[in-house]
Amino acid sequence: MPPEPNSTSSSGVPVGDLRSRLGDNEKSRDRLQGLLDAVVAVGAGLELEGTLNRIVRIAVELVDARYGALGVVGPDEQELLTEFVYVGVDDRRLGVLIENPHPLRETQEVVPTSVLGAPIRVRGELFGNLYLTEKRGGGHFTEDDDIVLKGLAAAAGVAVENARLFEESRLRERFMEASREVNSHLLGGGSSQDALTLIARRAMELSKADCALILLSDGEVPPEEVAIRAAAGEGGAELIGFTVPAGGPPVAGMFEMRGAELIPDLSSLVPSSWRSPGPEFGPAVAVPLRAGNVVSGVLLAVRARGGARFAREYVPLLASFADQAAFALELAEKHRAQRQLDVLADRDRIAGDLHDHVIQRLFATGMSLQGTVRRIGDPGVRRRVSRAVEQLDETVREIRTSIFDLHTTGSDGADSLRRRMLDIVEELSTGAEVPQPSVRISGAVDTLVPDELAAHATAVLREAVSNAIRHSHAGSIVVTVEAGADLIIDVVDDGVGMPSGVARSGLLGVERRAAKCGGMAVVVPGPEGGTRLTWRAPLAKA
Structure with a gap:
């Protein structure tokens, strides 16, 4: 049954209007049926590239042209074509079409052919222009050809929209x-x-x-x-x-x-x-x-x-x-920081246990044996006990090295504050006549201490340890660094105390750095003689 006069195809083509414009003779009915078949074929696929190729190929067949092309305009509809799909177009005709990117409505001679064009619109916006050239058998394109091409262009707009939605x-x-x-x-x-x-x-x-x-x-x-x-x-x-x-x-x-x-x-x-x-x-x-x-x-x-x-x-x-x-990167960084804090806390616990229990017991055992040596009359036994004391001292030093490693391995780099502090102590004590200082660093110093404060902290640590090594004549030096609400650096020795002839320029520098950071620095006698320097600076709240 033929379509009703005012009916519309499934692709949005006004069939009744096209029929009245094409006429009601047999040839016109054949062309209308061909157009309807073409509309169905154009909308048969969802891939945009395939849809564009079908539009050009069907347009060439529908109006009996030798060559066809579809030019897709740029985003602002003012620039030259951004995509060009064509059928049978040679270089000469391709150049003509590219130089004329706007829709053509009237028959135009392009030596020695005629050109027919129609715009393809998607939701009222220009998507591209459909061009046909050189009518088969000679002659020019007719008014009926123009009507059929416009009908096909309307259907092509719907097909392009569907293909674009699918591609999107x-x-x-x-x-x-x-x-x-x-x-x-x-x-x-x-x-x-x-x-x-x-x-x-x-x-x-x-x-x-x-x-x-x-x-x-x-x-x-x-x-x-x-x-x-x-x-x-x-x-x-x-x-x-x-x-x-x-x-x-x-x-x-x-x-x-x-x-x-x-x-x-x-x-x-x-x-x-x-x-x-x-x-x-x-x-x-x-x-x-x-x-x-x-x-x-x-x-x-x-x-x-x-x-x-x-x-x-x-x-x-x-x-x-x-x-x-960006959100995934931020979340991963938070997870990484939390894992690092957990690892540092676990290492700090292990290091604390080693220092507070294992080293102290070994040290006490060594001191007991060392006091017993003087009471041993047999020289051979005395030598064996003395070697045992030396081995205990070596074991203590190895455990302290392990404690350092717990604080510095893993993700800590050479530029971390923890690593720099350990390097400072090692550098100052290498070759010195005093025993290797004991170092304990607790808290996430690499995470909580900003760069500016870290620069002051390393300078203070260098001054404090240097003074203890050079002037105290101590038997032991204990360095403690804590990062909590404040950054605290505590250096304690059991030496002779603060000599009266030592210049205070270094200590004045320590006090100035504390004042600049909003903190304080004090030097007092140690709990067992010697000297205790405590430097404190507040950490910014997160």
């Missing part, structure tokens, strides 16, 4: 899968640097970019500069380590929560130092790495110069992926 859903699914991959990597114990590289690689692949860069802030609030910490794609690895001001391009505004930004030409914004062996930068999209209300960096997806601009539908997906990645 698939793209969203791939972004979600990438987010799960990043989360699994981090929660599985993977390093943050490997996670950043993975984020850059997946962002590059999913956005169809040529390069992806991750720029992180310097930790200041607001940040002064950002540095490239991870990259993927051609030439990206050579850029790792480069920095730019946080208030300048291409990251200006990212730390003020302005959201993502499409950049037409990145090469015009970045410093000249951003030159890599790869192609020059072209279109880019910048999205903030944001966890809650805190922006820690920027994700840049970049295409080579001359490449197509990023479609706007990529922006919210890329921004969502960046937000989830």
Whole structure:
């Protein structure tokens, strides 16, 4: 049964209107039926690339043209075509169509052919232009051809919209899968640097970019500069380590929560130092790495110069992926810090047990045996007991070394405060005539003590230990460092006390450092003679 006069096809084509315009003769009915068949064929698939190819191929068959092309316009509808799908178009005709990217309504001679064009619109916005050239058998395209092509273009708009929605859903699914991959990597114990590289690689692949860069802030609030910490794609690895001001391009505004930004030409914004062996930068999209209300960096997806601009539908997906990645990084860092605190607390407990129980018992046993040596009359037995005392002293020194290792192995690096303090004590006591100082460090000094306070603390420790070693003539020196509400450095010796002729310039420096940090420093006699220096500075509350 023929369609009703005012009916509409399932693809939104006004069949009744087309029928009245085409006429009611047999040839017109055949063309209308052909159009309806074409509408069904155009909407048969969901992949966008396949849909575009079907539209061009069916249009060529429907109006009996030799050549056809579909040009997809750019995001702003003003630039030249960003995608071009064609059937049978040679270089000469292709050049003509590219130079005329706007829809053509009237028959136009393009030596020696005619051109017919119609716009394809999706939800009222121009998606692209459909072009046909050179009528088979000669002659020009007719008014009926123009009507049929417009009908096909209307159906093509619906098919394109469906294909774009399908592509968008698939793209969203791939972004979600990438987010799960990043989360699994981090929660599985993977390093943050490997996670950043993975984020850059997946962002590059999913956005169809040529390069992806991750720029992180310097930790200041607001940040002064950002540095490239991870990259993927051609030439990206050579850029790792480069920095730019946080208030300048291409990251200006990212730390003020302005959201993502499409950049037409990145090469015009970045410093000249951003030159890599790869192609020059072209279109880019910048999205903030944001966890809650805190922006820690920027994700840049970049295409080579001359490449197509990023479609706007990529922006919210890329921004969502960046937000989830930033949140996963922040959560993983908190878990890592908590694990480190747990390890440090456990090591501190073990070290305390070794020091308070094992070493003290061995030391007491050694002292008892040493007092017994004088009462032994047999020289051979006396030598054996003396060797046993020496072995006990050596065992104590080995246990103290093990205690140092408990505090410094694992994730502690050479620049950690704990390691620097131990190195200072070892450096000052090497070759000295006094026994090796006993060192006990408790609390998360590497986590709780800021860099500025750490610089004062190491200087104070060096002065205090140096004085004890050089001037006290002590039999033992005990160094205790505690990080809690305050940072406390306590150095106790059992020597001769503070000699009267010693210059107080070093101690005055210790007191000035305490005052500068809002703390205090005192020097008093030790509990068993000698000297006790205590230096205290408050730690900032988290």
